[in-house]
Amino acid sequence: MAIYLTELDSETLSFPSPFEALDDPNGLLAFGGDLSVARLMTAYHNGIFPWYGPGEPILWWSPSPRAVFDPKTFKPARSVKKYQRKHQYQLSINLATEQVIDHCAAMRTAEETWLSEDMRDAYKQLAAQGLCHSVEVWQENQLIGGLYGISVGQLFCGESMFSLKSNASKIALWYFCHHFRQYGGQLIDCQVLNDHTQSLGAFELPREEFVKSLLSLRQEAIGKSCFQPQWLLSPVEEQQ
Known part of the structure; x- marks a missing residue:
């Protein structure tokens, strides 16, 4: 089954709501963007963090439970x-x-x-x-x-x-x-x-x-x- 995952806009710092995160894999919310100070702090202020492996795009997560x-x-x-x-x-x-x-x-x-x-x-x-x-x-x-x-x-x-x-x-x-x-x-x-x-x-x-x-x-x-x-x-x- 296809899933929809938000790609972050490189021109803005906005993230989707943490409540839109997937159940499987638990907490996967969005991909893309960058690791700038401004974007990272926007993420952390909204309960979101980056985690991704070698060869993957930047993935953003907000799992539940926390x-x-x-x-x-x-x-x-x-x-x-x-x-x-x-x-x-x-x-x-x-x-x-x-x-x-x-x-x-x-x-x-x-x-x-x-x-x-x-x-x-x-x-x-x-x-x-x-x-x-x-x-x-x-x-x-x-x-x-x-x-x-x-x-x-x-x-x-x-x-x-x-x-x-x-x-x-x-x-x-x-x-x-x-x-x-x-x-x-x-x-x-x-x-x-x-x-x-x-x-x-x-x-x-x-x-x-x-x-x-x-x-x-x-x-x-x-x-x-x-x-x-x-x-x-x-x-x-x-x-x-």
Whole structure:
């Protein structure tokens, strides 16, 4: 059966409504356009993100249900807390964003990764404009893990994470949730639930509920210093 999929107009930044996304494949909404800063931010402000493989056109998605973390209720596993107490990884915000993006791409083969050179360049441009942010995990001055995503008001759109040492990405998420909620952060989008994100505490929201939250949270400012380049301290309550 033929399906209709919107091709984006190169002359405008408009997207179809997320509620027009296909059920199969889940969330596929449109194709085409470009990866300009303006188009990407229009997409994220409307609950849409790009994802496509080698040889494919740019594909835009808004799946339902939507996987999210609530930073207010997030709790790391006891094993992760115990591991961090023993190894004392250091964590930072926005000290090595381009490296984090490149590491996330390098964790997959060229045939598997959606983080093509064009995609990496696009997120690095967003980072240069203060729109894309990273959390870094360090051990003995070596970058061993982290995550990155897009800030949309009090919503953070997580894009990818990586680990070169045990538990590094889990610890990055833990510390970021604590930091983000301190500055008014309300919700972290992780797009589609999988075994890994579910094991970390992600849960699903129907598209209607996610979009409602997005439309509200994108209007609310996050604390000004939330994403200033900085070192993160251990959450006080986890050190006692």
